[in-house]
Amino acid sequence: MSDTASVRGTVRVPGDKSISHRSLILSALSDGTSRISGLLRSADIDSTASVLRALGVRIEPSGDAIAVVGRGLRGLLVPKRPLDCGNSGTTARLMAGVLAAHPFDSTLTGDASLSRRPMRRVTEPLGKMGAHFTMETGADGLPLTIHGGTLASIGWNSRTASAQVKSAILLAALNAQVGASVTEPVRSRDHTERMLAARGVPLVVDGESVSIGVARAMRAMDTHVPGDPSSAAFFVALAALLPGRTLDMPGVCVNPTRTGFLDVVQRMGVLVSMIDGFDEGGEPTATIRATGTDSLRSVTVGAAEMPSMIDEVPILACLAARAEGETVISGATELRVKESDRISAVVRNLQAIGVDAEERPDGMAIRGSRSPLSGRIETHGDHRIAMAFGVLGTMPGNEIDIITPECVSVSYPSFWSDLRRVA
Numbered sequence: 001m002s003d004t005a006s007v008r009g010t011v012r013v014p015g016d017k018s019i020s021h022r023s024l025i026l027s028a029l030s031d032g033t034s035r036i037s038g039l040l041r042s043a044d045i046d047s048t049a050s051v052l053r054a055l056g057v058r059i060e061p062s063g064d065a066i067a068v069v070g071r072g073l074r075g076l077l078v079p080k081r082p083l084d085c086g087n088s089g090t091t092a093r094l095m096a097g098v099l100a101a102h103p104f105d106s107t108l109t110g111d112a113s114l115s116r117r118p119m120r121r122v123t124e125p126l127g128k129m130g131a132h133f134t135m136e137t138g139a140d141g142l143p144l145t146i147h148g149g150t151l152a153s154i155g156w157n158s159r160t161a162s163a164q165v166k167s168a169i170l171l172a173a174l175n176a177q178v179g180a181s182v183t184e185p186v187r188s189r190d191h192t193e194r195m196l197a198a199r200g201v202p203l204v205v206d207g208e209s210v211s212i213g214v215a216r217a218m219r220a221m222d223t224h225v226p227g228d229p230s231s232a233a234f235f236v237a238l239a240a241l242l243p244g245r246t247l248d249m250p251g252v253c254v255n256p257t258r259t260g261f262l263d264v265v266q267r268m269g270v271l272v273s274m275i276d277g278f279d280e281g282g283e284p285t286a287t288i289r290a291t292g293t294d295s296l297r298s299v300t301v302g303a304a305e306m307p308s309m310i311d312e313v314p315i316l317a318c319l320a321a322r323a324e325g326e327t328v329i330s331g332a333t334e335l336r337v338k339e340s341d342r343i344s345a346v347v348r349n350l351q352a353i354g355v356d357a358e359e360r361p362d363g364m365a366i367r368g369s370r371s372p373l374s375g376r377i378e379t380h381g382d383h384r385i386a387m388a389f390g391v392l393g394t395m396p397g398n399e400i401d402i403i404t405p406e407c408v409s410v411s412y413p414s415f416w417s418d419l420r421r422v423a
Contacts, residue, residue: 015225032220047086097168101175260308303331
């Protein structure tokens with residue numbers, strides 16, 4: 001098709017999940033009232049809000065936004081019950097850092113999936129700072145009781161690039177009013193750093209290292225949450241699979257620690273551009289425009305690119321099923337401990353619908369074809385898997401049945417209606 005304007009669609013994806021979590025938490029720790037607009041309304045964000053309310057934070061509607069009345073550093077109240085984090089690993093790990101510096105005991109719980117996800121990656125550095133923990137089952141997961149109190153400064157060399165680990169340490173140091181530094185092998189997403197700096201917290205970023213200074217208080221501020229690039233990725237992929245189709249996703253966060261997927265799909269032959277850029281509370285924001293191609297090329301993606309696109313691997317794998325040649329994804333061991341074992345789950349589901357795919361210890365190999373695909377997808381309750389295979393299922397000739405499609409509610413409740421509208 002030559003006139004792409006005639007087939008152009010627009011999808012306004014919901015607010016970024018990572019920024020929404022952090023906006024709530026940092027507002028709760030600030031002095032004064034913060035208004036947040038564009039907040040993602042989903043099950044995971046509801047979990048963070050519920051935990052904060054149980055710790056004495058007032059979170060109320062305020063016009064088309066919400067107002068968070070901050071309690072200041074170390075100002076949270078003793079909870080009267082266990083703090084239910086639902087399915088949200090971000091809630092559990094970031095709040096572990098916050099609560100480690102508060103002088104009381106608190107217990108984090110979660111659903112069956114979250115309870116299996118590893119917590120020692122945050123309890124280890126927090127323990128080095130002086131926090132104490134009890135893992136009630138003896139396993140590396142929830143329930144986790146935090147015996148908070150006085151913490152010391154730390155210089156932590158992280159074995160893996162993890163924004164959740166980095167954020168837990170920074171939030172613990174912030175509340176304990178001590179300095180801390182974190183060095184990663186590759187820089188992970190940096191929303192926490194940007195948001196702390198915007199609120200007046202002394203912070204220095206030097207390559208893969210970030211250091212936080214002592215802050216006696218943190219100022220409240222009004223923020224708008226930009227669109228989620230991980231949610232936008234599904235519609236970039238949809239455009240990629242439809243030759244000549246152009247889709248616009250306005251107001252999306254294009255922080256360079258989050259745009260690895262866009263770089264990869266461009267190597268696959270998809271035309272991707274970022275237009276109408278502006279700054280939103282320290283985060284670069286733009287309209288992402290994607291136009292499909294007649295022939296997708298296979299790619300090789302390694303460990304260096306994983307931190308900037310770790311949540312997009314399931315949809316990349318589904319694109320690879322339609323690309324010419326063999327796509328190899330490696331360095332993605334982190335996917336083993338997401339909402340599901342995403343390496344195993346993605347490969348098995350690809351095989352179930354007729355794709356030539358191979359599971360590897362740290363990734364997968366996928367050989368693309370144009371043959372019709374059909375079968376049932378076991379999501380394991382994982383929103384990213386449901387959405388990725390949902391996009392693949394819209395392609396003409398494919399008959400793909402998604403089991404438990406409602407699991408998308410943790411990050412994108414309106415996904416299926418948006419997909420039907422533009423597919």
